[in-house]
Amino acid sequence: MMEFRTPDEELAGFRRRVLVAGLFVAVCFGLLAARFYYLQVLRYDYYHTRAEDNRIALLPMVPNRGTIADRNGVAVARNYAAYTLEITPSRVSDLEATIDALAQIVQIEPRDRRRFRKLLEESKNFESLPIRTRLTEEEVARFVARRYQFPGVEVQARLFRDYPFGELASHVIGYIGRINQRDQERIEETGVVANYRGSDYIGKSGLEMSYEAELHGITGAEQVEVNAGGRAVRQLSRTPAVTGNDLDLTLDIEMQKIAEAAFGNRRGALVAIEPATGGVLALVSKPTFDPNLFVDGISNEDWKSLNDSPDHPLVNRAIFSTYPPGSTFKPFMALAGLAAGKRTITQTIPDPGYFMFGGRRFMDDKIGGHGMVDLHKSIVVSCNTYYYQLANDLGIEGIANFMRPLGFGSRTGVDLNGEGEGVLPTPDWKRKRFRKKEHQKWFGGETISVGIGQGYNAYTPLQMANALAAVVNDGKMFRPHVVRHVVNPVTGERRLVEPEPVRQLALKPEHLAAVRQAMVDVNKAGTGARAFAGAPYSAGGKTGTAQVFSLRGQRYVEGRVIERLRDHSWFIAYAPADKPTIALAVLVENGGFGAQSAAPIARQVIDFHLLGKRREQPAGEDAAAVDEGDEEHAEHGAAAHEGAPDATLVPPAADPAGGQVQ
Known part of the structure; x- marks a missing residue:
């Protein structure tokens, strides 16, 4: 049985529906306005900072390491500039193929490949790692001409540590090497993480280690504006790095x-x-050792030769x-x-x-x-x-x-x-x-x-x-x-x-x-x-x-x-x-x-x-x-007893008489 409604009843029902719809729309706009208020007012500082972080990149500026000289001013540890060929693994789809292709342009020895793999194991995937160091000007020119073929590969100008006297006084001077997990833990324990942003090297032994805080210097920073592709478009501010202090020794x-x-x-x-x-x-x-072997990352052969030697050249006997x-x-x-x-x-x-x-x-x-x-x-x-x-x-x-x-x-x-x-x-x-x-x-x-x-x-x-x-x-x-x-x-x-x-x-x-x-x-x-x-x-x-x-x-x-x-x-x-x-x-x-x-x-x-x-x-x-x-x-x-027999001597299993190279 059909129900008939009068025009007045129809109009009242329509008005109710319009009112409900209007209230619903008002509530939605209210929620939207509240959300806008929350984002634009209450959370302004947070999202402004996030936006600025996307727009602005903070690049660390690694300080020059201090030099070391003897009592007469003769440099025994110094720095020199050279070009390196570096790969960022995260930006390269096929590392082996890329390295093989690079080897057609610059000379890459098996030793360079082994060192790169070792660094890759110890480093984060997005870090730039050297595949070749100390490039000649001719090698730099050859690569730059074909750089477009190698995304994720760059030529970098870096300072390298040099020990001009080689093996002389190496146990005193020590050497630097790439920062590994153990070094990173030590950096975190001493609370100097910020000062090592961008740094690849740290003192490993000798004065290079004991005076690391003096030699390292203070890391600087550069603020640059970047586009959506992450490329820098302009410099906003710059805090220069402070060069590490030099050491003047009592050593002659x-x-x-x-x-x-x-x-x-x-x-x-x-x-x-x-x-x-x-x-x-x-x-x-x-015996002693050449600290220059450690600067770029020591090869397996050199490490094995030093570490397995019965003469223990890495031990500081003094x-x-x-x-x-x-x-x-x-x-x-x-x-x-x-x-x-x-x-x-x-x-x-x-x-x-x-x-x-x-x-x-x-x-x-x-x-x-x-x-x-x-x-x-x-x-x-x-x-x-x-x-x-x-x-x-x-x-x-x-x-x-x-x-x-x-x-x-x-x-x-x-x-x-x-x-x-x-x-x-x-x-x-x-x-x-x-x-x-x-x-x-x-x-x-x-x-x-x-x-x-x-x-x-x-x-x-x-x-x-x-x-x-x-x-x-x-x-x-x-x-x-x-x-x-x-x-x-x-x-x-x-x-x-x-x-x-x-x-x-x-x-x-x-x-x-x-x-x-x-x-x-x-x-x-x-x-x-x-x-x-x-x-x-x-x-x-x-x-x-x-x-x-x-x-x-x-x-x-x-x-x-x-x-x-x-x-x-x-x-x-x-x-x-x-x-x-x-x-x-x-x-x-x-x-x-x-x-x-x-x-x-x-x-x-x-x-x-x-x-x-x-x-x-x-x-x-x-x-x-x-x-x-x-x-x-x-x-x-x-x-000894008087009249003891004369015989070939064999060391006992345990005896307190002798010295030890620990």
Whole structure:
């Protein structure tokens, strides 16, 4: 049944529908207006910033790295400009095909491809990575002519680090390399992420690492307006980068050159210090390496050669590796005896050629002994028996308490990373060092060995040189340092790295004078006399021969021991005798007697320092020239019995006697 509505009812229904529709439209416009208000007013700052970010690009401006120069202004690390061919992987569809095509234009070696793949693994996909560095002008021109064929490939002008002396002083200077994940974590931990935006390189070792904050500089920024395609159309603002500071060193590169040449192909270390300031004049670790290999990313072959070498060229032996000091420990032992009142300067003891302890005979270096021996003679002839007895009288705690302020067994604080701590042995140290109870007990015979610089003793060449520098500087010890000034390259302002006194040792002047005079006579009539024959100056010194492993009652015969198990050669020295300006320690690994290998190296360095010239070694001056009785032939006596069998020596599985390249 149909319902009929009057015109008035139809009109009322229409008006209701119009009203509902009008209200709906009004609500929609209200919502739209509210949204516009929210976007345009309440969220204005946010969206304005987003829009500006799309319109404006902030480009980091990487600062020039500071240079490094020796004490005479000779550059040992510098920068130079060169062109690189770089690929942005995210903008290239087929990397291999692109590289193959580029190889038709510029020379790309297999080494370049391997380095690129390694960088690709370590880097983000949108970063620009070099496929070739140091392009010639001809290669740049050839690529630019065909650049349109290679989207995502650009030629960039960059500054490169250069180490003009190559392998010379590389352990001191260090090197830079591309920032990897570990470096990035370190940057984040130190809160300097913003300062490394755009940076590809960071100091990896040596001064390049320890003074990274000074050398890097401050990253600048450039604001540019970009179009929809991301291409810059105009510059809006510019904050220039601040060039990194330069370093002026205490190091003398000419002295370094002479010292490294004196080692030849032998392994070892040398540290020369200026006693009055702690400035390091030379710091040698042999063998060495070329830091230039690392700048562009070291090849797998070069890395394998360095990392797998049994000579460990990447290890800084001067500050990290530790060795028993042998008889170079005796002058410090003599001072310990005087300071403790266990010996006087003129007191003598009989030396029958051995020292009996616990039913065991510790042999001297001279069969039959040296007769009556006082402190002076004990140093000049390097008498073991004197120091066996002294060590027994002092006790291990007495020895350790005296040696600790001299810096033995602790880091010196030198301004280089990776310094070793060394071992100043004590019963407490031994308990912590060994797990098994039977190995934790301290035995009296171990104290006897410590007295002649053997046993668990293990120190770095830097510690030896620094302790000697304090003794010849009347007991005043400075923190050793390699940097003398930090220089602002813009203003020329030079900020002095002040000599930092560590402590004043409580040593009596008459005790210091007695020991120093004995060391002078070592070079006049004792174990160092041949090396310093004819020197136009007076110098103090002490030879040392450090046992690599325990002889276990056998007699040492050098010719029957493989080269890497032969004794280490030590020599410590200072000059001039009256007012020393240099104190040094020389260690030649497996070099034999101290007078044989280490002392001639020290002579060459001191000659250069005092006379400004290189000493020519006289013909025939070698190991064979060491006189019988002039050297501590039986420092090994700490572990030897009289009449022990003569046999080929084999290193034991574990023994505390030797030094270590850690």
